[in-house]
Ligand SMILES: *[C@@H]1O[C@H](CO)[C@@H](O)[C@H](O)[C@H]1NC(C)=O
């Protein structure tokens with residue numbers, strides 16, 4: 112094999128890696144998700160195009176405030192492929208987030224999406240943390256109309272720093288971004304991660320681990 116061939120094949124391989132690291136481009140105008148199909152693909156099986164109508168392309172209700180009476184003081188109302196079947200294979204989705212005064216959207220990550228958020232009511236403190244070893248916190252207070260980006264997979268959060276309710280709209284670069292809420296995943300896994308692991312990992316007393324496991 113010539114060096115040139117090796118070089119070209121390495122480049123081709125890298126291009127293929129880059130393409131497959133993200134959701135593939137659609138191969139047809141639309142592939143409305145058929146949530147009743149048992150076919151397992153990366154995404155969801157397509158409905159027959161002839162049975163598709165306007166209802167498959169629309170969603171109503173994001174004007175309705177979410178109920179924030181919960182320990183977080185926030186509520187995420189998603190519009191992803193589960194709510195809007197048209198999003199299947201389109202690498203995009205949306206959420207509305209409501210925050211009570213001082214409510215938080217707790218530290219979490221989206222395993223499959225970058226998020227771009229804008230404040231449409233109130234003011235929010237937002238932040239994310241870079242990966243090891245820096246673990247740098249990048250934070251900003253946003254006012255109505257400000258936009259902030261949370262890079263894919265990094266741990267991020269929001270907090271309402273106003274005395275009134277706050278509302279944000281965010282778009283995510285996946286039809287099914289997924290969410291891993293750190294506290295719930297670490298202290299609320301089923302079954303529990305054994306407490307001696309968490310005691311060492313967080314350098315805290317076993318009683319505190321049990322307390323957190325009971326909460327989540
Ligand atoms: C909001 O949620 C709380 C707690 O689950 C519930 O008690 C309350 O009735 C809900 N409020 C509305 C308007 O649905």
Ligand SMILES: *[C@@H]1O[C@H](CO)[C@@H](O)[C@H](O)[C@H]1NC(C)=O
Pocket residue numbers: 181182183187217292295
């Ligand atoms: C807080 O919000 C997250 C993300 O929506 C949710 O997974 C979690 O259960 C909530 N925690 C509590 C204590 O309500």
